[in-house]
Amino acid sequence: xxxxxxxxxxxxxxxxxxxxxxxxxxxxxxxxxxxxxxxxxxxxxxxxxxxxxxxxxxxxxxxxxxxxxxxxxxxxxxxxxxxxxxxxxxxxxxxxxxxxxxxxxxxxxxxxxxxxxxxxxxxxxxxxxxxxxxxxxxxxxxxxxxxxxxxxxxxxxxxxxxxxxxxxxxxxxxxxxxxxxxxxxxxxxxxxxxxxxxxxxxxxxxxxxxxxxxxxxxxxxxxxxxxxxxxxxxxxxxxxxxxxxxxxxxxxxxxxxxxxxxxxxxxxxxxxxxxxxxxxxxxxxxxxxxxxxxxxxxxxxxxxxxxxxxxxxxxxxxxxxxxxxxxxxxxxxxxxxxxxxxxxxxxxxxxxxxxxxxxxxxxxxxxxxxxxxxxxxxxxxxxxxxxxxxxxxxxxxxxxxxxxxxxxxxxxxxx
Amino acid sequence: xxxxxxxxxxxxxxxxxxxxxxxxxxxxxxxxxxxxxxxxxxxxxxxxxxxxxxxxxxxxxxxxxxxxxxxxxxxxxxxxxxxxxxxxxxxxxxxxxxxxxxxxxxxxxxxxxxxxxxxxxxxxxxxxxxxxxxxxxxxxxxxxxxxxxxxxxxxxxxxxxxxxxxxxxxxxxxxxxxxxxxxxxxxxxxxxxxxxxxxxxxxxxxxxxxxxxxxxxxxxxxxxxxxxxxxxxxxxxxxxxxxxxxxxxxxxxxxxxxxxxxxxxxxxxxxxxxxxxxxxxxxxxxxxxxxxxxxxxxx
Numbered sequence: 001x002x003x004x005x006x007x008x009x010x011x012x013x014x015x016x017x018x019x020x021x022x023x024x025x026x027x028x029x030x031x032x033x034x035x036x037x038x039x040x041x042x043x044x045x046x047x048x049x050x051x052x053x054x055x056x057x058x059x060x061x062x063x064x065x066x067x068x069x070x071x072x073x074x075x076x077x078x079x080x081x082x083x084x085x086x087x088x089x090x091x092x093x094x095x096x097x098x099x100x101x102x103x104x105x106x107x108x109x110x111x112x113x114x115x116x117x118x119x120x121x122x123x124x125x126x127x128x129x130x131x132x133x134x135x136x137x138x139x140x141x142x143x144x145x146x147x148x149x150x151x152x153x154x155x156x157x158x159x160x161x162x163x164x165x166x167x168x169x170x171x172x173x174x175x176x177x178x179x180x181x182x183x184x185x186x187x188x189x190x191x192x193x194x195x196x197x198x199x200x201x202x203x204x205x206x207x208x209x210x211x212x213x214x215x216x217x218x219x220x221x222x223x224x225x226x227x228x229x230x231x232x233x234x235x236x237x238x239x240x241x242x243x244x245x246x247x248x249x250x251x252x253x254x255x256x257x258x259x260x261x262x263x264x265x266x267x268x269x270x271x272x273x274x275x276x277x278x279x280x281x282x283x284x285x286x287x288x289x290x291x292x293x294x295x296x297x298x299x300x301x302x303x304x305x306x307x308x309x310x311x312x313x314x315x316x317x318x319x320x321x322x323x324x325x326x327x328x329x330x331x332x333x334x335x336x337x338x339x340x341x342x343x344x345x346x347x348x349x350x351x352x353x354x355x356x357x358x359x360x361x362x363x364x365x366x367x368x369x370x371x372x373x374x375x376x377x378x379x380x381x382x383x384x385x386x387x388x389x390x391x392x393x394x395x396x397x398x399x400x401x402x403x404x405x406x407x408x409x410x411x412x413x414x415x
Numbered sequence: 416x417x418x419x420x421x422x423x424x425x426x427x428x429x430x431x432x433x434x435x436x437x438x439x440x441x442x443x444x445x446x447x448x449x450x451x452x453x454x455x456x457x458x459x460x461x462x463x464x465x466x467x468x469x470x471x472x473x474x475x476x477x478x479x480x481x482x483x484x485x486x487x488x489x490x491x492x493x494x495x496x497x498x499x500x501x502x503x504x505x506x507x508x509x510x511x512x513x514x515x516x517x518x519x520x521x522x523x524x525x526x527x528x529x530x531x532x533x534x535x536x537x538x539x540x541x542x543x544x545x546x547x548x549x550x551x552x553x554x555x556x557x558x559x560x561x562x563x564x565x566x567x568x569x570x571x572x573x574x575x576x577x578x579x580x581x582x583x584x585x586x587x588x589x590x591x592x593x594x595x596x597x598x599x600x601x602x603x604x605x606x607x608x609x610x611x612x613x614x615x616x617x618x619x620x621x622x623x624x625x626x627x628x629x630x631x632x633x634x635x636x637x638x639x640x641x642x643x644x645x646x647x648x649x650x651x652x653x654x655x656x657x658x659x660x661x662x663x664x665x666x667x668x669x670x671x672x673x674x675x676x677x678x679x680x681x682x683x684x685x686x687x688x689x690x691x692x693x694x695x696x697x698x699x700x701x702x703x704x705x706x707x708x709x710x711x712x713x714x
Contacts, residue, residue: 050644051603052527052621061608061618121603121618121645124448128457128583128602135457135584135600143582143606205702206576206612282546359533359567359614360545 006403010169013403014392021391028387032380039377042370043118051121053370059363060354062119064371067346068378069115070197071226074219074345076108076153077194078227080186085257086250096244096397097235098183099164102157103389104231105190109154111382118374142200149193156186161393168396169403194219201353209286209353212275218268219345224261225314226341228254229334236331238390243398252325255333259318262337266311289362290352299364300351303343310340457584458597458636469599470636477641481627488635490658492591498652499592499679499686500663501695502566503713506673509534509557509564513665513674517568520653520664521639522631524623531650532568532665533614539563543698568665569594569615569650570698570706577607577616586647592679592707593652595637601646608647612699619644652676679707 021029046053056063079101086097117123128134129147138144160182167174198216205211232254238244273291276284288294290304314336316323323329356362367375395401451472461469470487477485514532523529535548539561548565558564575594578586585600586607608616622644634640635655642648653663657676661667666674677684686709689695693711 050619050621054620057620058608058614058617061605116604119604121605121647122601124453125600125602128585128600129604135460137582137584141580141582141606143580143604147582200606201609204576204580204610206610282544285546354609356546357614358545358612359535359550360548361550361614 006170007166009403010166013169013401017395017401018388018391025391029384032384032387035380036377036384039374039380042373042377046118046370046374047123053368055365055368055371057363057365059357059361060351060365062350062354063365064347064367064375065115065119067350068375069112069119070201070349071342071345072108072112072115072382073150073194073197074223074341075227075230076105076112076150077190077220078223078225079104079108079231080157080190081224082228082231082254083183084187085253095164096246097231097250099161099393099397100231100234100238100390102161102186103386103393104227104234105157106154106161106389107382107386109150109157110385111378112150114378114381115375118378142196142203145196146193146200149189149196153186153189153193156182156189160186161389165393165396168399169401171402191220194223201349206358207353208283210349212272214268214272218265218272221261221265221268222341222345225258225265225337226345228258229337229341233331233334236327238394242394243400244394248325251330255318255324255330258333258337259315259324262311262315262318266315269308269311285356286352289355290348294356295362297355297362297364299366300347304348307340307343307348310336311344314340452599455599457600459584466636473636473640480641481625481630481632483627483630483632485630485632485634485640487640488633488655490635490655492589492593493658495678495680497592497679498571498657498707499677499690500571500652500708501675501686501689501693502708502710503671503673503675504563504565504710505712505714506671507534507564507566508671509536509552509562510670512668512670513566516664516668517650519629520631520656521651522625522634522641523617523648524619524621524625524642525629526624527621529617529619529623529648531615531617531648532566534564534566536562537565543696565710566665567613567615567698568708569652570613570704570708571650571652573705573707574703576610576612576702576704580606580610582606589637589654591658593637593654593657594649595651595654596647596649597637598640598642598646598648603645603647605647612702612704616647616649618647673713 054063054065082101083094083098086094117126120126129136129144131138131148136144136147138148160179164174164179195216198219201207201210202213202215203211232251235244235246235251239246273287276287285294289297290300293299293301314333317329317333317336318324323333351365355365392401449472455469456465458466458469466489470489473487474485477487511534514530514534517523517531518525518529521531523531533550535545535550536552536559537543537548541547543565552559552562571592571594573588573592575588578588578594582604583600583602585602586594586596588594603618605618608618619642623642625641630641631639633655635651635658638651638654653661653665657663662676663674666676675685675689677686679686681687689711690709693713695709695711697706698708698710
């Protein structure tokens with residue numbers, strides 16, 4: 001009973017904490033809520049008229065929504081990847097990095113579920129895809145696998161974060177016997193969610209652009225760069241605005257690891273390009289459409305090259321120690337990596353996979369205003385969830401926000 | 416654009432008192448789903464009696480919507496029958512009569528237009544190459560010199576990739592080889608469309624617009640009954656006809672006799688004769704989908 005009461009108090013206190021803040025906090029939350037309202041209006045129109053208000057059609061039956069979904073699965077997976085170097089290099093704020101990574105993963109997963117939900121034609125039938133309740137086509141459908149993997153991963157992260165924060169809140173030390181196995185489990189889970197998502201596309205023999213065995217490794221390589229890019233910027237912001245301490249070395253080390261993974265990602269891209277253009281079969285048409293356009297259809301070309309150039313530039317910035325250890329070029333590199341992977345794993349993966357279609361028809365897809373509005377709403381909702389979680393987690397981690405019956409009995413160290 | 420104004424929401428909204436309907440209304444906006452429809456279970460989980468209740472509900476729903484009597488049949492697969500199709504590439508002239516006969520028979524949406532058959536105009540010099548094909552040819556007369564025509568529709572694969580990927584088992588292969596969709600179970604994720612190598616699956620992007628006077632009232636539960644928006648549909652070899660021993664509409668209309676249809680298990684059937692005596696080719700054979708749809712050269 002005591003525990004339940006404590007936990008309820010933890011929830012109530014957290015809610016109170018989320019509701020209060022300074023002017024900038026309210027402005028930020030208000031800004032996000034405004035974008036969410038815009039997204040809700042756009043989605044209402046989509047519900048009323050059907051997916052016809054998007055630019056998707058039979059030829060290109062997946063678009064911006066699934067692209068964002070794919071990218072965000074990568075972010076969710078990679079957030080946990082940061083836990084590995086944190087342990088290997090024995091950084092000081094291991095616990096903080098773990099919690100931040102898991103919070104980012106939770107926010108990214110919430111956005112993933114948002115994007116899948118807005119993409120389906122019959123949201124009133126989502127219960128059909130719920131395990132045990134609906135008719136779940138497991139293990140045949142990779143989409144069923146993805147539902148299991150993503151929900152399992154979300155649950156795992158949510159348990160670890162809640163448990164660790166609750167312990168810090170009540171002033172007790174978390175039990176290593178509980179946390180360590182779960183955190184260790186979350187690492188292969190992170191790999192698996194991104195692998196399963198890659199397989200979702202990879203398994204379709206009808207789409208040669210996706211039906212290449214390099215797809216899953218490339219998913220992981222690109223995710224390993226984009227996830228940490230977000231966290232690096234976040235860590236810098238947090239150590240400026242709060243008492244959270246993060247060593248410079250830790251940040252530089254992550255940047256170095258990102259350089260290697262980006263290098264590997266570029267190598268895989270080159271390997272793909274070589275195979276397509278040297279063997280010169282009909283299947284190169286998709287890669288050709290992406291990088292050079294096909295029969296005068298050029299929509300993706302500037303994006304494809306922008307993605308490639310951003311990737312190369314970021315690789316150079318991160319591989320040279322001087323630019324890696326310069327805050328300006330470091331943050332520029334993070335931005336470049338983020339842009340590069342966002343294009344590559346979003347539109348750059350989905351659209352050329354479907355263009356030209358299986359009967360050679362070319363339909364040039366560009367997201368409609370409705371799609372952009374709905375997507376902005378989902379991103380705003382994700383950022384809002386992320387903000388709220390940080391608002392509670394950071395002061396708890398710093399020991400500034402605490403409750404419970406005997407908070408002073410067994411004090412935790414700040415880290 | 417589809418016309419939601421054609422669909423009076425208040426007519427069915429009286430059912431919305433139930434909680435399930437409230438959820439449904441909230442989620443689907445202008446086309447409220449009834450409580451029964453919302454909680455409708457998968458066809459395979461229904462007893463025959465429950466299925467009949469569903470059929471009665473659908474018939475009533477269609478009658479209210481279109482103002483005329485619509486029958487929804489549930490004829491099961493015929494014993495000892497596996498349907499197969501053969502199409503003579505040397506005879507087809509690309510007149511697209513099959514495309515429109517199919518639309519009329521199978522109640523596809525007229526606006527936005529949905530076609531289950533797509534006729535590709537190919538260069539004789541290039542052979543069968545979809546990248547060189549033109550699906551939008553618009554010549555005064557067909558055939559045009561230097562071209563041949565290849566109609567493509569669902570190939571009713573023995574190993575259908577669309578069925579494999581469906582996350583909710585809303586599509587499956589019947590005993591007679593026809594791949595069908597349960598329009599009341601499909602969630603509209605369109606994974607099957609990404610998986611189909613033949614572009615045979617079509618999505619109701621908007622509310623399907625089917626004028627009442629063009630509605631074919633003789634329908635099958637797994638075939639040509641009117642579809643809602645947000646679900647996938649496809650060719651079913653005219654399941655409402657072929658299970659009664661009739662030819663599919665496209666076979667019947669074809670002015671050149673290019674289209675042949677029959678029972679693969681009957682050695683004396685026309686399709687078997689073609690498979691045994693003609694030069695046959697299978698579209699995208701390397702994908703190992705094992706179509707029950709064969710192209711052949713009759714002359």
